Amino acid sequence: xxxxxxxxxxxxxxxxxxxxxxxxxxxxxxxxxxxxxxxxxxxxxxxxxxxxxxxxxxxxxxxxxxxxxxxxxxxxxxxxxxxxxxxxxxxxxxxxxxxxxxxxxxxxxxxxxxxxxxxxxxxxxxxxxxxxxxxxxxxxxxxxxxxxxxxxxxxxxxxxxxxxxxxxxxxxxxxxxxxxxxxxxxxxxxxxxxxxxxxxxxxxxxxxxxxxxxxxxxxxxxxxxxxxxxxxxxxxxxxxxxxxxxxxxxxxxxxxxxxxxxxxxxxxxxxxxxxxxxxxxx
Amino acid sequence: xxxxxxxxxxxxxxxxxxxxxxxxxxxxxxxxxxxxxxxxxxxxxxxxxxxxxxxxxxxxxxxxxxxxxxxxxxxxxxxxxxxxxxxxxxxxxxxxxxxxxxxxxxxxxxxxxxxxxxxxxxxxxxxxxxxxxxxxxxxxxxxxxxxxxxxxxxxxxxxxxxxxxxxxxxxxxxxxxxxxxxxxxxxxxxxxxxxxxxxxxxxxxxxxxxxxxxxxxxxxxxxxxxxxxxxxxxxxxxxxxxxxxxxxxxxxxxxxxxxxxxxxxxxxxxxxxxxxxxxxxx
Numbered sequence: 001x002x003x004x005x006x007x008x009x010x011x012x013x014x015x016x017x018x019x020x021x022x023x024x025x026x027x028x029x030x031x032x033x034x035x036x037x038x039x040x041x042x043x044x045x046x047x048x049x050x051x052x053x054x055x056x057x058x059x060x061x062x063x064x065x066x067x068x069x070x071x072x073x074x075x076x077x078x079x080x081x082x083x084x085x086x087x088x089x090x091x092x093x094x095x096x097x098x099x100x101x102x103x104x105x106x107x108x109x110x111x112x113x114x115x116x117x118x119x120x121x122x123x124x125x126x127x128x129x130x131x132x133x134x135x136x137x138x139x140x141x142x143x144x145x146x147x148x149x150x151x152x153x154x155x156x157x158x159x160x161x162x163x164x165x166x167x168x169x170x171x172x173x174x175x176x177x178x179x180x181x182x183x184x185x186x187x188x189x190x191x192x193x194x195x196x197x198x199x200x201x202x203x204x205x206x207x208x209x210x211x212x213x214x215x216x217x218x219x220x221x222x223x224x225x226x227x228x229x230x231x232x233x234x235x236x237x238x239x240x241x242x243x244x245x246x247x248x249x250x251x252x253x254x255x256x257x258x259x260x261x262x263x264x265x266x267x268x269x270x271x272x273x274x275x276x277x278x279x280x281x282x
Numbered sequence: 283x284x285x286x287x288x289x290x291x292x293x294x295x296x297x298x299x300x301x302x303x304x305x306x307x308x309x310x311x312x313x314x315x316x317x318x319x320x321x322x323x324x325x326x327x328x329x330x331x332x333x334x335x336x337x338x339x340x341x342x343x344x345x346x347x348x349x350x351x352x353x354x355x356x357x358x359x360x361x362x363x364x365x366x367x368x369x370x371x372x373x374x375x376x377x378x379x380x381x382x383x384x385x386x387x388x389x390x391x392x393x394x395x396x397x398x399x400x401x402x403x404x405x406x407x408x409x410x411x412x413x414x415x416x417x418x419x420x421x422x423x424x425x426x427x428x429x430x431x432x433x434x435x436x437x438x439x440x441x442x443x444x445x446x447x448x449x450x451x452x453x454x455x456x457x458x459x460x461x462x463x464x465x466x467x468x469x470x471x472x473x474x475x476x477x478x479x480x481x482x483x484x485x486x487x488x489x490x491x492x493x494x495x496x497x498x499x500x501x502x503x504x505x506x507x508x509x510x511x512x513x514x515x516x517x518x519x520x521x522x523x524x525x526x527x528x529x530x531x532x533x534x535x536x537x538x539x540x541x542x543x544x545x546x547x548x549x550x551x552x553x554x555x556x557x558x559x560x561x562x563x564x
Contacts, residue, residue: 118559123551136559160552162444162492163560199491199522206488209481210444240481269405270442277400277418278445280562 003261005148007175008037008083009254010046011233011246013222018047018062022070025087026077028253033081035255038107038148041086043220043233044156044181045100048090053225055132063092066103066114079109084146086153088179090133091116100134102153102179104144112144117155118164127185127226130157141167149260153177159204159217163280169211170273174263176207180219183229197230205240211273212238212266214258221250238266285543287430289457290319290365291536292328293515293528295504300329300344304352307369308359310535315363317537320389320430323368325502325515326438326461327382330372335507337414345374348385348396361391366428368435370461372415373398382416384435384461386426394426399437400446409467409508412439423449431542435459441486441499445562451493452555456545458489462501465511479512487522493555494520494548496540503532520548 010028015021025042032040045051047070051059064070070089078085084106091101091114100117116137121128141164143152152168152175159165159178168176182200184193201217208215214237221231234245235256244256267273292310297303307324314322327333329352333341346352352371360367366388373383373396382399398419403410423446425434434450434457441447441460450458464482466475483499490497496519503513516527517538526538549555 119557121557123553157557160492160554161558161560162448162488163558163562166444167560195521195523202484202522203488203491206444206485206492209485210442210488239477240484241477271405272442275401275403275439276443276445278443278449278562280445280560 004257004259006036006038006255006257007216007235008032008035008040009216009218009233009235010040010042011218011231011252011254012043012046012220013251014046014049014220016049021047022073026073029077029083029085030081032253032255033083035253037083037255039084039086039146039151041153041177041179041216041218042088043218044088044179045090046088046220049224050181050220050227052130052133053127053227055129059133060098063090063098065094066091066101067111071103071105071111075105075109075111078105078107082107084112086177086179088155097135098133099137100130100155102155104151104153106146112146113142115139115142115153115155117158119157119161121157124185141171143168143171143173149174151175151177153179156180156182162207162210165207165211166280169213173213174260175214175216175258178204178215178217180217181229182219183227186226186228197232201232201234205236205242208236208238209240212263212270214238221248238262286539286541288318288320288537288539289498289517290314290317290322291498291500291515291517292322292324293500293513293534293536294325294328294502295533296328296331296502298331303329304355308355311359311365311367312363314535314537315365317535319365319537321366321368321428321433323435323459323461323498323500324370325500326370326463327372328370328502331506332463332502332509334412334415335409335509337411341415342380345372345380347376348373348383349393353385353387353393357387357391357393360387360389364389366394368459368461370437379417380415381419382412382437384437386433386435388428394428395424397421397424397435397437399440401439401443403439406467423453425450425453425455431456433457433459435461438462438464444489444492447489447493448562451495455495456542457496457498457540460486460497460499462499463511464501465509468508468510479514483514483516487518487524490518490520491522494545494552496520503530520544
């Protein structure tokens with residue numbers, strides 16, 4: 001196991017045009033790789049606006065297969081840049097079901113694995129209507145072995161459920177990525193906005209602590225419909241300390257090095273994974 | 283269900299003499315009740331120094347039965363003050379086993395229920411040797427219905443395990459009390475001490491968020507052997523916001539009112555308990 005790994009999180013503003021978003025992602029993945037990132041994660045459903053504000057059948061046209069056109073392009077890029085790329089995609093399965101998925105693509109250009117989102121928000125109505133678009137995931141909670149580190153990439157709403165982080169940590173994940181699209185409804189008052197945002201950060205720090213892993217949350221930014229996405233992508237170390245964080249306002253890359261030896265040294269003192277007495281199952 | 287309930291947390295410095303500690307507790311329970319607290323919680327093993335620093339058979343003499351002498355005294359006090367009292371005790375069972383337990387005593391003076399600690403720390407050796415003294419709890423994770431609110435009282439090391447908070451919240455707990463004895467080893471450097479302390483607070487805030495409940499942590503203070511107990515008892519609301527907190531230095535009572543209606547209003551928007559897809563079991 002490598003001792004240190006540099007990761008890149010691409011906080012994005014998402015355009016109406018998927019091609020514009022893909023071009024933007026390619027440009028910024030290349031830049032992150034040049035800056036030393038070996039593992040690069042995109043925000044949730046980065047190819048389009050967050051279409052789950054409302055229920056509209058036309059958006060099903062955005063879905064694609066995995067493997068499919070986007071993983072082909074990103075696979076070539078992963079090989080060229082020698083990186084692992086984690087992409088969140090609107091997936092249409094062979095049997096015609098729709099999922100909110102992450103695909104991890106290794107530096108050989110091949111798909112390491114796919115995860116289909118388990119927790120699909122439906123609240124508040126008109127803002128996060130994911131239950132209209134997606135079927136509940138049926139691939140469990142996989143972890144993927146990259147050349148450097150074992151990872152998992154649950155998605156957005158999954159980040160509120162401690163069982164998800166626990167499951168992937170027990171399965172060996174050392175870094176948990178959360179591609180995310182979360183923001184403030186226009187109607188929420190300022191003090192509530194701060195509280196919601198702080199809770200979002202706190203609960204993900206707690207997953208790092210409870211499981212002695214790194215946690216990396218990658219959000220989008222910008223106003224879309226009734227939501228102002230709050231950005232503030234961040235990385236927490238296994239102590240729950242924020243080791244990198246960007247603003248709530250603009251597109252930014254996080255490039256940060258995770259010292260994986262911290263996981264083992266912490267687990268000698270904080271033996272939570274060994275000493276837990278309650279087990280969880282899907 | 284009452285909408286609001288005032289709770290009292292007694293942050294204590296623990297003397298060598300159990301009678302001194304019991305007298306101190308009685309005095310301070312009375313004061314907390316006079317100040318309006320209807321539910322009062324003592325720190326972990328408040329009757330003695332934290333004897334689990336090292337392995338010494340003589341400490342088994344501290345154990346008592348439940349019901350027993352202390353619950354009899356506290357039962358009378360609960361009736362007199364019309365409060366519910368949560369006491370953490372070194373329990374010797376009828377069959378001669380030893381447990382780290384909480385007993386909840388209702389305002390009628392009767393024992394509402396007992397919990398026996400599930401997660402027993404053994405690390406670092408010489409500081410938290412609980413596995414030497416206690417048998418793993420065999421009473422599951424009970425919740426207790428008081429006249430005002432449903433509560434649970436897991437103990438100290440249990441607070442690091444999200445599954446514990448989840449289990450009692452699913453069973454109906456609205457306030458989770460954690461009687462605690464946690465401190466800094468003399469050997470830890472200052473920056474690590476701050477990190478450890480912050481992690482302790484963060485993970486308990488996250489239990490409040492993940493389960494939309496109130497969380498109340500009651501610690502001891504003072505130097506004992508190799509540990510300086512860090513006090514800073516606090517209460518978090520279901521958003522993870524700290525609504526009351528005391529110092530790291532001295533004995534203090536927290537008297538704070540919890541607005542239980544916040545739980546229901548939050549659960550309409552943050553439907554984590556309804557929407558979780560992974561279940562846990564002992």
